[in-house]
Amino acid sequence: MLINGQPGTQISASDRGLAYGDGLYRTLEARHGTPLLWHWQWQRLAADCAALRLPCPDEVLLLSEIATVAANLERAVIKIVLTRGAGQRGYAMPAACTPTRIVSASAWGGYPPDRAADGIVARWCDTRLAIQPRLAGIKHLNRLENVLARSEWHDPAIAEGLMLDMDGTVVEGTMSNLFLVQGGELLTPLLDRCGVSGAMRACVIDTAVNLGLTVRELRLSPPQVLAAEEVFLCNSLAGIWPLRELGSQQWQPGALTRRLQQLL
The missing domain is CATH 3.30.470.10 (Aminotransferase class 4, branched-chain amino acid transferase, N-terminal domain)
Known part of the structure; x- marks a missing residue:
């Protein structure tokens, strides 16, 4: 150090x-x-x-x-x-x-390889993110909301939790950024009020744009997440994890998710 x-x-x-x-x-x-x-x-x-x-x-x-x-x-x-x-x-x-x-x-401790290969199980977190545009996107040292959210479960089968803001908008995972695939477009939460704008998120967006894909940052609701064709989470250490199960909803890793995994 x-x-x-x-x-x-x-x-x-x-x-x-x-x-x-x-x-x-x-x-x-x-x-x-x-x-x-x-x-x-x-x-x-x-x-x-x-x-x-x-x-x-x-x-x-x-x-x-x-x-x-x-x-x-x-x-x-x-x-x-x-x-x-x-x-x-x-x-x-x-x-x-x-x-x-x-x-x-x-x-390097790594993560179980099956998370990238087969996808992960996630849950909705009860802890919500405060809305503060002045700090939106910044990876600042005040991460107590994420700490509290991650403390909500101890089941090793659940790899991540999804967090909402105080208005009920989907923002991110406790340690990851979220992407949806819908109608050939890549959708990700707009981080203008809270949340962390990760380096891998930026890399995914740039890579998708270079592939000619439409990428939209917008406010997403839980029903929109559940209705997506593909869902994945990402961060700089984990790479891309397809979302396999969230509540009663299940997915198979999709073609675009796999393509981005191969490229990154």
Whole structure:
């Protein structure tokens, strides 16, 4: 683990990331020290920094630090955490800040391969996402809604839970983004009020557009999800998981889902 470029495991107790969740993070896969989906990961990180008015680290520096922490791992999970750094008590942003940058690596644990091959079982979560457009899309450090939603079940047969916002609109999975296939179009929730805009989501959208597919971001209801021809979830570590079962509704992995899996 590197903290501001130096090996370490400790940060200040007054760090605003710890005190207020004042920061953001990205989680990604690296192979032989090279991060996957970096184009989209960097795009999202830079956009999130701008949205939070957080100084963005140098891209070359980050790539160097990723290579350093993953040097002894053939396949690694990389986590980048950026906070506004240490500060005095109070919510007000300091006029000048010295950000804290944490880059760590852990050995790849992976997921059961049958999730990608056969699809997964998911459930509806009771915990709902608050509507806050100022934070929509950002992978900020305040993820308690997702933590609470994931705590709702302990059945290992259920791989993911789908979350709604306070208006009952479908937003995302607890750790993934959602896509539907309907009438030859690719549909995904509009993330202008809440939710996380993941790097894999951006990659899927760009890939689909390059294939000549129509991609629409819109507000989706639970009945629309249940009526879809194909449904899949994705994130940067899991890749694409077809949805096999949600409540009483069942699907088989569809042709477009399989095509995107092969390409990505």
